[in-house]
Amino acid sequence: MPASTCAGPQHILQLLGELHQKSLEQEATISKKKKIFSSEILGDLEDQQPSGNPQDEFDRLMRDKFIALDQDKCQFTYQLINAMGATNIVEAGTSFGVSTIYLALAIAKTKAATGKSGVVIATEKEKEKRKIARKYWAQCGPAVQQEIDLREGDLLETLKDGLPKVDPLFIDIWSALALPTLKTVLPRLRPGSVVLTDNTISGAKGYADLLAYLRAPENGFQNMTLPFTNGFEMSVYMPNLE
Numbered sequence: 520m521p522a523s524t525c526a527g528p529q530h531i532l533q534l535l536g537e538l539h540q541k542s543l544e545q546e547a548t549i550s551k552k553k554k555i556f557s558s559e560i561l562g563d564l565e566d567q568q569p570s571g572n573p574q575d576e577f578d579r580l581m582r583d584k585f586i587a588l589d590q591d592k593c594q595f596t597y598q599l600i601n602a603m604g605a606t607n608i609v610e611a612g613t614s615f616g617v618s619t620i621y622l623a624l625a626i627a628k629t630k631a632a633t634g635k636s637g638v639v640i641a642t643e644k645e646k647e648k649r650k651i652a653r654k655y656w657a658q659c660g661p662a663v664q665q666e667i668d669l670r671e672g673d674l675l676e677t678l679k680d681g682l683p684k685v686d687p688l689f690i691d692i693w694s695a696l697a698l699p700t701l702k703t704v705l706p707r708l709r710p711g712s713v714v715l716t717d718n719t720i721s722g723a724k725g726y727a728d729l730l731a732y733l734r735a736p737e738n739g740f741q742n743m744t745l746p747f748t749n750g751f752e753m754s755v756y757m758p759n760l761e
């Protein structure tokens with residue numbers, strides 16, 4: 520989808536287009552599959568360096584890899600937020616901050632329409648990625664910067680406290696952290712909240728525990744795998760309130 524389907528100042532839309540193109544070029548140089556999946560890489564790293572920490576090796580491998588959320592997924596998320604009237608979002612895995620720009624523009628629009636307060640709570644532990652994300656947000660200006668609360672460090676710690684009622688939760692992180700992240704944020708999800716998880720088809724093995732939890736009836740989620748490249752899971756939280 521073209522970036523122009525997202526409402527915002529022209530200089531921001533132009534920047535988004537440039538960043539998506541940069542991401543596609545980076546992906547093409549890394550893998551013929553055009554995506555890197557943490558579960559696959561971690562398995563290889565465990566085989567190659569069984570005495571090391573595969574998560575640390577994965578972090579080092581991905582530290583300088585500019586891989587943004589696919590543009591059509593960003594556009595879908597933007598439209599969903601507007602349709603829901605959502606204003607408080609947690610993004611688990613901000614990376615270089617491209618998808619965060621869409622989230623910020625979306626809540627700015629819903630805040631203006633509803634008069635509600637709201638924030639994008641972004642999370643990133645890598646210092647260099649945070650630096651680059653902040654640079655892009657600064658290029659966007661106040662329309663984006665003022666909507667973002669970037670929490671630095673281990674998201675299982677930074678998301679423990681100080682969360683508003685959250686809707687939606689967006690998960691695009693190392694797969695082993697996905698279920699712990701959901702459980703950390705879960706007490707702040709309201710009935711009807713949406714959890715979006717990227718790469719749930721191609722990364723199904725790594726996300727097995729998360730998907731099993733989401734799809735277990737007793738946990739209160741209604742799920743659909745959306746037909747985007749590599750999968751995009753939409754899980755609506757509908758707990759039994761009786």
